[in-house]
Amino acid sequence: MSGNDQDLLAGLEAMADATLRKRLELMLAARGAFDQELTACETLDDCQRLKGKYVGRDGSLASEAMPAMRGIPVAHKQTLGAEINSIKKTWEEKIKARQIELEAARKKHTSLTDQWDPTLTPPVPARGALHPLNRLMDRLVEVFRPLGFHVEEGPEVETEAHNFDGLNIPEDHSARASSDTFYLAAHPELLLRTHTSPVQVSTLRRVAHDLAARGGIRFLAPGRVYRKDEIDPTHSPMFHQVEGMLVGHGIGMQHLKGTLEYALRALFGPHTEIRLRPSYFPFVEPGCEVDVSCPLCAAKGCRVCKGSGWVEILGAGLIHPNVLKYAGIDPGEWSGWAFGMGVERMAMMLSQTPDLRLFFENDQRFLKAMGGLD
Numbered sequence: 001m002s003g004n005d006q007d008l009l010a011g012l013e014a015m016a017d018a019t020l021r022k023r024l025e026l027m028l029a030a031r032g033a034f035d036q037e038l039t040a041c042e043t044l045d046d047c048q049r050l051k052g053k054y055v056g057r058d059g060s061l062a063s064e065a066m067p068a069m070r071g072i073p074v075a076h077k078q079t080l081g082a083e084i085n086s087i088k089k090t091w092e093e094k095i096k097a098r099q100i101e102l103e104a105a106r107k108k109h110t111s112l113t114d115q116w117d118p119t120l121t122p123p124v125p126a127r128g129a130l131h132p133l134n135r136l137m138d139r140l141v142e143v144f145r146p147l148g149f150h151v152e153e154g155p156e157v158e159t160e161a162h163n164f165d166g167l168n169i170p171e172d173h174s175a176r177a178s179s180d181t182f183y184l185a186a187h188p189e190l191l192l193r194t195h196t197s198p199v200q201v202s203t204l205r206r207v208a209h210d211l212a213a214r215g216g217i218r219f220l221a222p223g224r225v226y227r228k229d230e231i232d233p234t235h236s237p238m239f240h241q242v243e244g245m246l247v248g249h250g251i252g253m254q255h256l257k258g259t260l261e262y263a264l265r266a267l268f269g270p271h272t273e274i275r276l277r278p279s280y281f282p283f284v285e286p287g288c289e290v291d292v293s294c295p296l297c298a299a300k301g302c303r304v305c306k307g308s309g310w311v312e313i314l315g316a317g318l319i320h321p322n323v324l325k326y327a328g329i330d331p332g333e334w335s336g337w338a339f340g341m342g343v344e345r346m347a348m349m350l351s352q353t354p355d356l357r358l359f360f361e362n363d364q365r366f367l368k369a370m371g372g373l374d
């Protein structure tokens, strides 16, 4: 026992109040335990607990001992009182130091430079993309653009006049039946257009007055069309078409054939052949169906062309005089050609997709695989 400790003991013994003495004894006795517990502190929480036990405001060894110092006789205040104060101060300082140490270690561990690898590729958000059918329509537009064709648009809700009358489609034509066409219940004269051909009517009517100043017109009209078809692998009540039209002076089948040959070769490859078969559409005379040599088997015969080497790709013809007349254009002065083509049909052929419904389900796996369409 050191001389100092003997002084402290003497001080304790001189205390009259046993309860107060006990509190000071406890504090003196805890010195060794404190040092051990301090070294065992691994976290800031441990430090907090240690602080509560030894020096906290309430119920700690020090907070109990402080008021007990009033029981120390004056002669021992110098030694015993000073010792108690100094123990408290030491504990506080040691806890503070340990806290700083642990805080620094934690900061170092979680610092940016510790966690951040600047060589890693940053997470890039998924990019959207145009739907394969829109890309195919865009491609068609791009093929025709250098030939002076621009894009015309028409409403998807059309009048019966534009969808049928202006296209020389007779009153009793089967396509007009409500079994084939979606009419608007509240407006019987309105319908969802059944083809893109009504854009011919609205566009011709709009430009009729200055057709000569324009030197004619040529345009494409891509868009959605609607028919009361059941949904099956080759039918859908909504699908897409691209309409093409040219009006000028002295236009004949040779211009139609030459233009289509150019465009379809741009689309399917330079060795593509085309053939025109006579057909009937009320808005053209003569009318034809156009086939291309099968782009998938180089016309050797495959599943897509059903062994024939040819696939039907569009309907076309020379604009019927009644269509020009309806739009206010003199068929004696002007002539032209038109065509209409099914976009899904072409996309299915090019991608060898057997089921049309895949284009509308928007399954990301399908859409990604369709990247090769263009």
Ligand code: DAH
Pocket: 194, 195, 196, 197, 243, 244, 281, 283, 284, 314, 315, 316, 317, 338, 339, 340, 341
């Ligand atoms: N509108 C026709 C259809 O939906 C396609 C068509 C055929 C359009 C011949 C034309 C054309 O412009 O000349 O079946």
